[in-house]
Structure formats: structure tokens, C-alpha cells
Amino acid sequence: xxxxxxxxxxxxxxxxxxxxxxxxxxxxLILLTFYAGARNYQVSQKQxxxxxxxxxxxxxxxxxxxxxxxxxxxxPPQPLSALVTGISNDIGRNVEVRGRGEIGAEDSRYGxxxxxxxxxxxxxxxxxxxxxxxxxxxxxxxxINGEKxxxxxxxxxxNAIPRDKYILGKIIGAFLALAVPLLxxxxxxxxILPLLGVPMTGNDWLRLALVIxxxxxxxxxxxxxxxxxxxxxxxxxxxxxxxxxxWIFAVxxxxxxxxxxxxxxxxxxxxxEHASQRSRLAAQLWSEDRNKMAxxxxxxxxxxEKMLSQFNSFMQKLADDREQKMQALSKRLNEERxxxxxxxERVAFGLSRISPAAxxxxxTTNLAGTSLDLKEHYLNAATDYQQAYAKFMKxxxxxxxxxxxxxxxRNTDGEExxxxxxxxxxxxxxxYQPMPLKDVFNAALLDLGILLLFNLIFFAGxxxxxxxxxxx
Amino acid sequence: xxxxxSSNGHPLLxxxxxxxxxxxxxxxxxxxxxxxxxxxxxxxxxxxxxxxTTAINLFLNFIEPTEGEARIDGIxxxxxxxxxxxxxxxxxxxxxxxxxxxxxxxxxxxxRLGGKTNYTKDDYHHVLSxxxxxxxxxxxxxxxxxxxxxxxxxxxxxxxxxxxxxxxDEPTSGLDPKAGFEFIQLLHSLREEGKAILxxxxxxxxxxxIADVVGIMKQGQLVMQRTREELAGESxxxxxxxxxxxx
Numbered sequence: 217x218x219x220x221x222x223x224x225x226x227x228x229x230x231x232x233x234x235x236x237x238x239x240x241x242x243x244x245l246i247l248l249t250f251y252a253g254a255r256n257y258q259v260s261q262k263q264x265x266x267x268x269x270x271x272x273x274x275x276x277x278x279x280x281x282x283x284x285x286x287x288x289x290x291x292p293p294q295p296l297s298a299l300v301t302g303i304s305n306d307i308g309r310n311v312e313v314r315g316r317g318e319i320g321a322e323d324s325r326y327g328x329x330x331x332x333x334x335x336x337x338x339x340x341x342x343x344x345x346x347x348x349x350x351x352x353x354x355x356x357x358x359x360i361n362g363e364k365x366x367x368x369x370x371x372x373x374x375n376a377i378p379r380d381k382y383i384l385g386k387i388i389g390a391f392l393a394l395a396v397p398l399l400x401x402x403x404x405x406x407x408i409l410p411l412l413g414v415p416m417t418g419n420d421w422l423r424l425a426l427v428i429x430x431x432x433x434x435x436x437x438x439x440x441x442x443x444x445x446x447x448x449x450x451x452x453x454x455x456x457x458x459x460x461x462x463w464i465f466a467v468x469x470x471x472x473x474x475x476x477x478x479x480x481x482x483x484x485x486x487x488x489e490h491a492s493q494r495s496r497l498a499a500q501l502w503s504e505d506r507n508k509m510a511x512x513x514x515x516x517x518x519x520x521e522k523m524l525s526q527f528n529s530f531m532q533k534l535a536d537d538r539e540q541k542m543q544a545l546s547k548r549l550n551e552e553r554x555x556x557x558x559x560x561e562r563v564a565f566g567l568s569r570i571s572p573a574a575x576x577x578x579x580t581t582n583l584a585g586t587s588l589d590l591k592e593h594y595l596n597a598a599t600d601y602q603q604a605y606a607k608f609m610k611x612x613x614x615x616x617x618x619x620x621x622x623x624x625x626r627n628t629d630g631e632e633x634x635x636x637x638x639x640x641x642x643x644x645x646x647x648y649q650p651m652p653l654k655d656v657f658n659a660a661l662l663d664l665g666i667l668l669l670f671n672l673i674f675f676a677g678x679x680x681x682x683x684x685x686x687x688x
Numbered sequence: 689x690x691x692x693x694s695s696n697g698h699p700l701l702x703x704x705x706x707x708x709x710x711x712x713x714x715x716x717x718x719x720x721x722x723x724x725x726x727x728x729x730x731x732x733x734x735x736x737x738x739x740x741t742t743a744i745n746l747f748l749n750f751i752e753p754t755e756g757e758a759r760i761d762g763i764x765x766x767x768x769x770x771x772x773x774x775x776x777x778x779x780x781x782x783x784x785x786x787x788x789x790x791x792x793x794x795x796x797x798x799x800r801l802g803g804k805t806n807y808t809k810d811d812y813h814h815v816l817s818x819x820x821x822x823x824x825x826x827x828x829x830x831x832x833x834x835x836x837x838x839x840x841x842x843x844x845x846x847x848x849x850x851x852x853x854x855x856x857d858e859p860t861s862g863l864d865p866k867a868g869f870e871f872i873q874l875l876h877s878l879r880e881e882g883k884a885i886l887x888x889x890x891x892x893x894x895x896x897x898i899a900d901v902v903g904i905m906k907q908g909q910l911v912m913q914r915t916r917e918e919l920a921g922e923s924x925x926x927x928x929x930x931x932x933x934x935x
Contacts, residue, residue, distance in 0.1 A: 366784040374778035375801045376770040
């Protein structure tokens with residue numbers, strides 16, 4: 217009986233013209249998403265390689281490591297960020313590494329090409345969140361009341377059918393009929409990725425599989441919700457209208473409103489306020505150091521090199537002290553800001569999770585490594601790299617860079633012995649490690665669980681409503 | 689198709705003090721009792737809202753009785769609905785079926801839903817031809833069917849279930865005179881096969897022509913019930929109007 221109902225649903229949905237049309241559109245959109253993602257990855261990879269080359273080119277011809285300026289590191293494009301963009305296009309991709317001090321990322325993709333920010337990129341998050349949720353509604357809004365309107369419910373229940381098997385068969389049949397065909401363009405899309413040169417690792421494939429799994433969980437939420445509402449209403453026009461309202465709230469209103477409400481509820485000091493506090497302290501420290509510099513007396517010596525070294529040591533110490541104080545302030549301010557941000561984030565995400573769309577978005581961006589954590593992860597990696605860079609530069613120059621120093625240039629009349637240019641390739645490379653699978657999975661687990669819970673709640677709702685449904 | 693008589697010697701369809709009061713207080717059926725034997729057609733006449741469809745809904749356990757019981761082959765429908773439904777086939781007033789399925793596919797689905805899994809395509813063709821559906825329509829989708837063609841498909845589904853009892857809710861509404869005539873012939877043959885048929889209808893002319901027993905419902909009560917023999921020489925139209933006119 218159950219198998220028969222599942223089979224009927226499959227045949228009824230797949231055999232309809234509505235399915236052929238909507239499935240065609242969805243399939244094209246999914247394939248386009250993979251194609252556009254792969255092309256974007258290629259473009260980003262080229263930009264990344266060009267930026268790396270330019271960074272090294274700037275150092276060409278330098279003969280002294282002390283003169284190395286503006287060494288930059290870049291966030292390499294990640295294969296999955298092409299499919300689930302998250303915040304990857306909003307955060308800065310390059311960081312200037314000076315050897316000490318605070319670092320910040322600059323030049324976001326949207327900053328460089330604002331036109332993309334207007335309509336955002338086509339990605340799997342968008343396709344599932346907007347298109348496929350509507351696809352689910354379009355096919356399931358009349359799952360029960362449509363059968364009643366056609367008289368087939370009455371005719372079916374004139375037979376010895378248990379209601380539980382019927383509703384179970386309908387939901388599972390509809391899910392199979394709608395979700396399984398979508399796997400075809402998704403699998404084709406997966407083939408496109410390596411063909412277009414996107415280097416997917418085993419880890420990436422696993423994460424992509426989890427993203428798709430989350431997508432189907434989300435699809436299931438709207439499918440079971442549609443069946444639930446269909447079992448609560450007498451007319452299919454009413455259920456369609458109700459579902460449309462729920463969709464607008466869930467997809468468009470709740471996520472935005474939750475961020476606004478969290479912003480109102482939790483105040484986070486702005487970056488400008490912090491910058492102002494930092495520059496006040498910097499000015500104060502600089503003023504103090506100026507006095508110290510005025511009081512500084514060089515020990516008499518005939519050797520100018522020794523005097524220079526003495527002065528530089530003094531300046532180095534001042535810079536170190538200043539740096540230490542600045543870092544202490546920055547650390548305190550950043551920690552304070554991060555704590556406030558974390559509270560705001562928790563409030564915003566907590567509120568938004570009443571919407572399956574927001575929950576899905578949080579799950580997929582976590583899995584793809586393009587969630588809000590990406591920025592922190594990248595800056596942490598950059599900070600770690602800065603230490604390695606500082607160590608390297610100290611080895612090369614004998615001192616920490618980034619402070620104030622005096623350099624002596626000697627005028628020589630004769631020919632200066634030709635100096636050997638530095639080899640910029642000696643600089644330790646910045647190797648970005650994406651967030652480990654275990655971490656991203658743990659971060660996404662809550663949202664995957666919530667999506668599953670939504671499925672169970674709406675399924676139970678549809679089940680309970682149908683057991684009491686008037687089939688006449 | 690071999691149709692059995694009532695296995696236990698009791699009527700195949702039986703209503704005993706069947707009463708239904710809806711939640712809004714409306715008394716749709718008021719202590720109605722009647723029975724339909726094998727090889728018997730019972731025509732239930734009455735105006736809209738008289739309680740005819742409510743009686744059929746109670747037999748199908750779409751609603752539960754407030755009092756009394758409906759029995760199919762001795763099985764109390766609200767107590768053992770699944771067993772009772774195995775013994776009954778149903779044709780509703782507006783048969784819609786699945787518009788994206790062909791007539792054959794609709795038949796196949798509903799036959800299997802009724803527990804009949806061993807029918808062949810030839811069986812489906814045979815039944816569809818028997819109810820008068822042209823052969824070229826057998827493999828066409830129902831969305832292009834007229835009301836009469838859909839009604840014939842619905843009747844074919846009921847025949848395929850091969851149940852001893854058949855419930856017909858306004859089966860002739862919307863049928864043209866030719867289709868109506870063919871339908872009456874079909875009911876004759878079903879009766880000959882031993883079926884117990886309960887039919888609600890507004891069609892006094894056809895009820896008189898085909899029914900073995902005629903019952904008139906008014907405001908939820910069975911106000912008149914006569915056999916064909918008792919009606920001989922009487923005008924059913926006149927009787928109907930008389931009962932309808934009574935306060």
C-alpha cells in the first residue's frame with residue numbers, strides 16, 4: 217500500500233508538465249551555479265597568482281632586506297567558496313605584513329567590483345534557499361487539499377487504506393519525486409568542477425556532499441511544511457497563500473530582522489571609536505618618546521657605526537615599548553569588541569534560527585568555510601604568519617622591523633662594490649589552511665540538527681493534521 | 689467476475705438507527721434504518737441536504753455516527769472501517785480522478801489500492817469498454833475527458849474492485865441521456881451479478897426504472913420506503929411531491 221502511494225506520487229509529479237518546466241529551470245540554474253562558480257574560481261585564482269607575482273616583483277632589485285616594504289599575503293580562493301560564497305567576497309583578501317603591529321585585511325572582491333555586490337553571486341545557497349524552497353512549495357501546497365478538491369481523496373479512502381500509510385507515502389513519494397531528479401544536475405555540476413580546473417580535495421568533496429545534504433534537509437522542511445499546511449486547510453488557494461506568506465517571512469524577513477534586533481539589543485563599539493582611542497594613545501606615547509629622544513645622549517665614540525647602532529638600539533627599545541603598550545590597548549579593545557560582537561552574533565543567529573532559511577545559510581557557510589569565522593580564521597593565520605615573517609626578517613636584518621630606525625648612507629667617490637640582490641623567494645610563503653573538517657562540521661552540526669528538527673516537526677504536524685482531516 | 693452473496697445471510701448494506709448530528713448542531717440524519725440485500729438496488733431520493741450523502745459518508749466511515757450504526761456485510765463501519773471498506777466500492781458525484789494519468793493508469797492505481805493486484809491491461813480495457821468508454825480514450829490523460837467520460841471511468845474503478853456492495857452518490861448527475869441509459873443497463877448487469885447497490889439520486893425517473901426499493905429522505909429522516917411491487921401502479925413522482933410537500 218505504502219509503495220503504491222509512493223509510486224503514484226512519483227508518477228503523478230514526474231509526469232506533469234509543471235514538473236517538466238520547473239525542473240528544467242532548476243536544472244539549468246544548478247548547472248549554471250556550478251559553471252559560474254568554477255569560472256569565478258578560475259578568475260580568483262588568476263587574480264591571486266597575479267597578486268603574488270606582483271608582491272615578489274616589488275622586491276626585485278632590492279639589495280637590502282631592511283628596505284623590504286609592503287610585503288603582502290593573500291587569501292587564496294577556496295574551491296567551495298565558489299559554490300557557497302558566504303562572506304568570502306565581503307572580507308579583505310590581502311594583508312600587509314610588517315613584522316609587528318596589528319594587521320587588517322583589505323581589498324574585498326565586492327570592494328574591487330561593486331557591481332557584483334548589487335546582485336550578489338549565484339551560488340548554491342541562493343539556489344536552495346530561494347529557488348528550491350519555492351519549487352517544494354509549488355508541488356506540495358495542494359498535496360492534501362488538492363486531492364480533496366479533485367475528489368480523489370474521497371475515492372481513495374473508500375478503500376481500506378490506513379491514513380498513516382497514506383500520508384507517509386505522499387510525503388516520501390513527493391520528496392523522492394522532487395529531490396532525486398535534482399541530484400542529476402547537481403552530480404553533473406560536480407563533474408564540471410574538475411573539468412574547469414577547480415582542484416577539489418577529498419575534504420572539499422565531503423564538505424560539498426554535506427552542503428548538498430543540508431540543501432535537501434532544507435528542501436524537506438518546505439516540503440513537509442507545505443504538506444502540513446495543505447492538511448490544515450480546505451482549499452489549495454488558501455494553503456498556497458499561507459505558504460507564500462510563511463516563505464516571505466522565513467526567507468526574507470526573519471534573517472534581516474534578527475540582525476537588526478540584535479544590533480539594537482547589543483551595542484558594539486565601532487572601529488572608528490577604537491581607532492580614535494588608539495591614535496590618542498599613539499600620540500601620547502609618541503610625545504613621551506620625543507621627550508626621551510630629546511634627553512638621549514650618545515656615548516662619545518669615534519666609530520660612527522657604533523654610534524648608529526647605539527642610536528638604533530635606543531630607538532628599537534622605544535619602539536618596542538610603544539608597541540607593547542599599543543598592543544596591550546589593542547588587545548583589550550579587540551577583546552572587548554570581539555566579546556560584544558560574539559554576544560550580538562549569538563543573539564542575531566539565535567533569533568534568525570527560527571527561520572529555516574537562516575539556519576540553512578548558517579549551516580552551508582560553516583560547511584563551506586565561508587561563514588563569519590572565515591575573517592577571524594584568516595586574520596589569525598595572517599597573525600601567525602607575521603610572527604614567522606618577523607623571525608625571518610630578524611634573521612636577515614638583525615632587528616625587528618616595523619619600528620623607527622636610522623639608516624646610514626655613505627657617500628663614496630669610487631665605485632661601490634656591486635651588492636647582491638635579495639632573493640624574495642626566501643621569504644617564507646603564506647600557506648592558508650582552511651578550517652579543519654572537524655571544526656566546520658561541529659560548527660554546522662547545530663544548524664543541521666535544527667533543520668532535521670524542522671523536518672520532524674512539520675512531518676509530525678502533517679501526520680497529526682491528516683489523521684483528523686475531513687476527507688469528504 | 690464472480691460476486692458472492694452476503695456470506696453470513698444478513699443484508700450487505702444495513703443502516704440501523706443511523707443518526708448524525710454535526711458539531712454545529714445540525715441533525716443531518718435522524719434514526720434512519722434500511723437495508724440492501726444482494727441483487728438489490730436501493731434508490732435513495734430526496735432534496736439537497738436531505739441526508740443522502742451523509743448516509744453514504746457514514747457507510748464509508750468518512751464521518752462517525754452520533755447514534756446507531758452502518759454495517760457492510762455485517763461489519764460495523766465505524767468500528768472496523770478497514771475491513772468494512774474491503775466489501776464496498778464507491779462512485780462519487782463528480783469523479784475527477786488524476787488528470788495527468790490516463791484512464792488505464794487511473795484504473796490500475798485504484799484497483800491496486802482496492803487490493804486487486806492481478807489485473808491485466810486487457811482486464812482494464814474490457815471494463816472500460818463495458819462502461820462505454822471509447823477505446824481510443826483508454827490511453828488518454830483524464831484532463832481532456834468530459835464529465836461523462838470521467839464518470840464512466842469512476843464506474844469502471846468501482847466494477848474493478850469487485851466488491852459485493854456498491855455505493856453510488858448521484859452517479860447520473862451530468863450524464864447525457866445516452867450515457868444515462870447505458871448506466872442503467874450497467875446497473876442491471878451489476879445487480880444480476882449479485883451486487884447490493886445503494887444509490888442516492890435526484891432522478892426520480894431512473895430510480896423508478898431501476899430500483900428494487902425506493903426510499904425518500906427528508907430533513908434527515910427516511911419518510912417513505914417502498915419496494916418495486918408496492919410502487920406498482922403508483923406514481924413515484926406524485927408520491928415524492930407529496931412527501932416533499934408535507935411539513
